[in-house]
Each structure stands twice: as structure tokens, then as C-alpha cells.
Amino acid sequence: MYVCLCEAITDKQIRNVARKYHVTSLKGLRQILPVGRECGKCIRQTREILQEELRHL
Ligand code: FES
Numbered sequence: 001m002y003v004c005l006c007e008a009i010t011d012k013q014i015r016n017v018a019r020k021y022h023v024t025s026l027k028g029l030r031q032i033l034p035v036g037r038e039c040g041k042c043i044r045q046t047r048e049i050l051q052e053e054l055r056h057l
């Protein structure tokens with residue numbers, strides 16, 4: 001499912017990056033994926049996905 005339409009980034013990509021690089025923050029994620037750099041509508045959902053990943057650590 002696409003989370004960030006502007007950059008064509010899916011929830012799977014976000015989860016993969018979070019797991020592979022042990023990313024726990026939006027700031028850290030954005031150093032790897034350009035999520036939320038345009039309109040910003042995806043920021044909230046991206047944070048929720050990161051929170052879910054943290055719960056599974
Ligand atoms: Fe992610 Fe627009 S939907 S920046």
C-alpha cells in the first residue's frame with residue numbers, strides 16, 4: 001500500500017528500512033527514504049508505521 005504518493009513509497013519499504021537500519025524516528029527514516037518531502041500528508045501514517053515497528057522490536 002502506498003503511504004507517500006508524492007514519492008511513491010509503500011508501507012513495506014518503510015518497514016524494511018526500519019528493520020534493516022534500526023530506524024526509530026521519522027528523522028532517521030528520512031535520511032534513507034524521501035518520505036514526506038513534498039506535501040507532508042503522509043507524515044502521520046509514516047509515524048504510525050514506525051511506532052508499530054518499534055512495538056515489534
Ligand atoms: Fe508524502 Fe506527499 S504524500 S509527501
